[in-house]
Amino acid sequence: MKYTSIGGQALIEGVMMRGKEDIAIAVRKPDGNIEVKMEKGSPIEKWKIAKMPILRGVFNLVASMTVGIKALTYSAEFYAETDENYEQSKFEKFLYTKLGKRADDILMAISILTAFGFALVLFGIVPTFSVGLLKSVITNQILLSAIEGVVKIGVFIAYIVIISQMKDIRRVFQYHGAEHKTIHCFEHGEEVTVENARKYTTLHPRCGTSFVFLVLMISIILFTFIGWSNLIIRILTKIVLLPLVAGLSYEFIKIAGKSQAGWVKMIGAPGLWMQKLTTREPDDQQLEVAIAAFKSVLDRMGSDL
Template sequence: MKFYYGGQAVIEGVMMRGRSSAAVAIRKPDGDIHIYEEALDPRLYQSKLWRLPFLRGMLLLWEMLVLGTRLMTVSANIASGAVDPDAPASSPEMAPAGEPAEASNKLEEERPAQLGGATLVFTLLISLGLGVAIFFVGPLLLTSLFHQQLGEGWLNVIVEGVIRLALLVGYLYLIGRIPDIQRVFGYHGAEHKAINAMESGDPLGVEHVRRASRVHTRCGTGFLLLVMVVSIFVFALVGSPTLPLKILSRIVLVPIVAGIAYELMRLGAANYRYRVVRWLLAPGLALQGLTTREPDDSMMECAIAALKRVMLRDRVLELENEQEHLPQLAVSPGD
């Protein structure tokens, strides 16, 4: 199975995921870049389940949700100054490597405080519960108020889907007006630009990354739009049971919807060269206008640093200085 590098924006930084590790590059209050990197669980990424269509999507999405939430706390702690990662390296193995040529920033390594264990699971369950309640159960309850007018056919399901989509777009628009979130969206744009430059074969330098597109075919924003569309067809198969059973279906079928949407996203990204595919993916790319901003050079430096680190770890890139060593990988709190 072809491997795709990917990542997400975090507080004042960018997280990138490689084959064997995930690295987050965070802009500290003093302007330097700190890189934290940890090993990915080989039990998941080397499992045969990873290769099974639909199931692999659900596994990846859960892992990325766990990983993203945990590393978001890392970035928030460092960017706010709550955690100071300035302790000097104690051995050559802890020396930084893979610094972008454009950045004179010191890339440092230390394990910062982060969520883990029961606290992380509880946080994720609360977040997922709220998301499902607002975006899946909420539209169902709204359409049930107009049961007599809409009936039980496709019209009912389509109206429910339109409400769901409107809630998503409205939510993205509103949070995008918050200044702090606008900076996160800038880092989101930087993440896309770095990935696009790498996949186009361009050097990972700010001047090249700056010219790359800030939208990407495998973006999570486009994935969310696919989830909304796929849910219309999946929920239509449920038929017309009682309202409690409908509510239950909206909850238990979310992983199925996500798995289908993930496969469609991969299929679309792999066949983007075809005009009909570009046309079908256009709404998802347009929606990224709400979740990305044009990044400044400092944001792109973070994206480049994180991407280079995981590519170095995967031996896709070679160390510029043979005397340097990659630091030892941290192990996630859940391992």
């Protein structure tokens, strides 16, 4: 096995691949051709503080969300142009009229905050308040935290299952599988082609799904030691500790991407199981898109993998 730092993200009819400095966004356009756009990574990742253990996980998460939403927006634009029913909202029109291109940054910030807020409510506030209703019946703090953990995982699985029923999301999950197959092919030392990539699994230890699931698991363990007497304080404390949880999860994902140790595989196994919900077998055309993005980044990196 040879390991690479290149990672990716599935888009709307496309795949984004990230190297240490460069990003390649490959999209299958409505006319059938593949468009590849090269960009530089987030400047956040170049800060010295962003390279420190634990802290780098927090900075990487922010950079990944920023780059990911930007790439997702770019891929969606190809299909918005061909959608006769698509029209900018009044708020978008107002921002572009007043700010021009700077409106992109405002919309990006709103998207990130909205995504973070949605995740906080769904996986943080809802489980805590729902389990908090049992305080009068269950007084054991560890048991309450365990139940909260089960609710969190249940909500996460239910959310993935529900959105996977959408046709467009199933297509994104196929591109997710194409991304993983392409990286596996390279890491196994084979020439990165459709024929070679096709045979590999759609599951990969260095995956966002595994990261999210690991965040849930670490938070369940860490938040067990936070009291249940005041639910508001419990939620605020959990928000304050989120950077620590994200940092620890990131460090493990980095280890999991390179290590074949038994304990690493055991801890990472639940995340791989979850990927069976967030990846699908891609077709050859989807593999072509993932390979185009991967090779574009690889060419820029040279031997610095």
